[in-house]
Amino acid sequence: MDERRAAVIFKAFCDENRIRIIKLLRSGEKCACELLEEINLTQPTLSHHMKILCDAEIVVSRKKGKWTHYSISEKGVKQAKECLVQLSTLDIRCENKSCCEK
Amino acid sequence: MDERRAAVIFKAFCDENRIRIIKLLRSGEKCACELLEEINLTQPTLSHHMKILCDAEIVVSRKKGKWTHYSISEKGVKQAKECLVQLSTLDIRCENKSCCEK
DNA sequence: AATACATATAGACAATTATCTATGTGACGT
């Protein structure tokens, strides 16, 4: 996983409104109009956030007629979790040579 | 965990340079001057990123004489992981009533 | 085909963020 991709993934979680949207989706799949009712944003702004969430693969969309249904992607969330583990796991193989005293 | 705090935590991970800094810290505690050698940023810019990382509690700092040593905070990382789990766990108690056909 | 509806896209604008240069602060070493 390169730095760029990791940054795109976690962008999903670094805005308050996107966090709210994700929380709303915890109760299951919802269409944009439902999300719109529950969040204080205009329709294009919601659409913008949904794009960022989908690009991060944290959310997936499913089109059905006029509606677009969004849901949390188990696969995407798993990848985010793995990414977080990978980033935070100490690498004990590395010698910790320091230029300055400890 | 409120939305605002969650957003602050994940801001740590939504910038490429901060991801690089975190990766550098995987090999253990490092002072700012060491990080500076390994990353293509000016000293004040690095300092700016370290503040964001510390505010997110993903990194902790330890002052010793002239130097500031930074390391990954196990506690902070644990909290981020828990936050991610909490955000992504489906809430099965909720009925998934929909205004529009599925 | 005409209309209505759900959502996306375009474009403008304001807020936030990332970056830099310049300078301040505090801790040594001489």
Added chain:
DNA sequence: ACGTCACATAGATAATTGTCTATATGTATT
């Protein structure tokens, strides 16, 4: 005390992002 070193802070600026209004697109329904 003075200079030097490590780092933080201030302030400017450019890039990015979040938000809005207006409009386009695609899908039913009549």
